[in-house]
Amino acid sequence: MSSKQDPKNVEKAIEKTEYVVLDTTLRPTRWDDYIGQKHIKDNIKILLQAASERGHIPEHILFYGPPGLGKTTLAHLIAKETGRQMKITSGPAIEKVGDLASILTNLAAGDILFIDEIHRLNKIVEEILYPAMESGVLDIIIGKGPSARTIQLDLPPFTLIAATTRVAMISSPLRSRFSGGVFRLEFYSNEEIAKIPRRGSFKRNCQKKPVHAPHC
Template sequence: MHEDGPVEPETEIPDATDASEETLSPHRANGEQEIDASLRPRKLDDFVGQQRVREQLRLVLQGALGRGEQPDHILFAGPPGLGKTSLAMILATELGSAIRVTSGPALERPGDLAAMLSNLTAGDVLFIDEIHRMARPAEEMLYLAMEDYRVDVVVGKGPGATSIPLDIAPFTLVGATTRSGSLTGPLRDRFGFTAHMEFYEPAELEEVINRSAGILGVDLRPDGATEIARRCRGTPRIANRLLRRVRDYAEVRSDGVVTVEVARAALEVYDVDELGLDRLDRAVLGSLARSFGGGPVGASTLSVAVGEEQSTIEEVCEPYLVRAGMLARTPRGRVATAAAWQHLGMVAPANAFGAAPVAEPEPVEPGLFDE
């Protein structure tokens, strides 16, 4: 990958090396940029997890390189923090191409996209994060660029407006989305390969944590890595973040060695419990159980009860709580499950969602002297 590949037309991207995705921002502190850059894997073989996706992606790349062709456009779909940005950068590295990075919300007008496309050179990779949030006029311009490598620039307005065709260099578009259902059909169909990212298993997260600990110079014991991995919600980005916070605790309040005891004490300070739930997650469950008797309750009412925006509850908390089996979405509202009551240390009511049915007593035949 060319080291001078820009994030946006005038912005240089950092080096690519982490199994998780981090937001690429030119305003971040140099220290944080260097940490994120040092953790991103440079090659597909160094990427941890997502074995099926890696196998599929390797076939796509090797097939295109063997034919001397430009690879098909690629879409990475899945929850945040699973490595979509890292894979896009690895793809550019494997191709030996420059990568230009932007985001869907930044492409508000067709002119924004046309300016970026016109600056591409043959073989470049264009990465659009959160591609489902791109403005519709820019998206419609992208259709022609993906298929015929040209765009039509409209000059003027009204009856005097003219369309000028502009040829662009062959490129590979890599899109990333956390909401594949929000993509329009015409855009989704123009991607030659769609990779669906899955949450990581604890063993894979341990591998991510051990690799990152080696790069950061953290003295991490196996039991400490296991303890951190089981609280990462199946997400490498969270794993790397918790590792850095545990490292801080170990260096300040201990001897610098991350053992299981140090990891537990550190994560308790940062309000991360044994299942990976943070303060807001527990506030949602606690309010649902204590204030509303386990539900059902609407998302708007629940957000007011915990003092957070409804979008935060729906996009940050609920996906993991539902996946962990502690919250259920029903037509009447959110409901706390029996597992949530148990995690809060409370006795679940008999009618709790997911509770085992109570067996009815068998009827007893009346005796001779029973009334």
């Protein structure tokens, strides 16, 4: 069998890779580049400024709304604005308590943990988040039955940013622990929609120009 790949398949793979890279490149890197959601941006800026003035990490934040409105992008902007590392996961990826424990214990002080589709966490895993968010500790139960005991581990201070398309599926105890705020993303206005292609087109044109091209 020939080791050469089908040129058509190679071309499709290249197109797919270019699309992924382009999508990442087009993600806004400044607040001014993020179109829409002005009420959220204003509140987040105040939240981040207050945390900075107190010398604290930002408080936990929940974004909700339909897909495609920029929840993940907001999380990236917060990480960039605060100069913090962000670890990314999703509700479906955290199947067991051990999965969440591994993620939390591997965070560095000041890290941001972004959990997409947080409404899909199972109840047992969700309950582990309560003390982690509220008190910065991880409760681990060792053993079963009457001999079971709980070990409490201190976690490095971190900020949880979560996103969901189904806020009604999030329990009240979890929702109440987002002390930084619960923010609903609104649909784009016609004016905002008109700005998005122009901004994306501008960035794509810049990618094709030399590095020294003006305004790129």
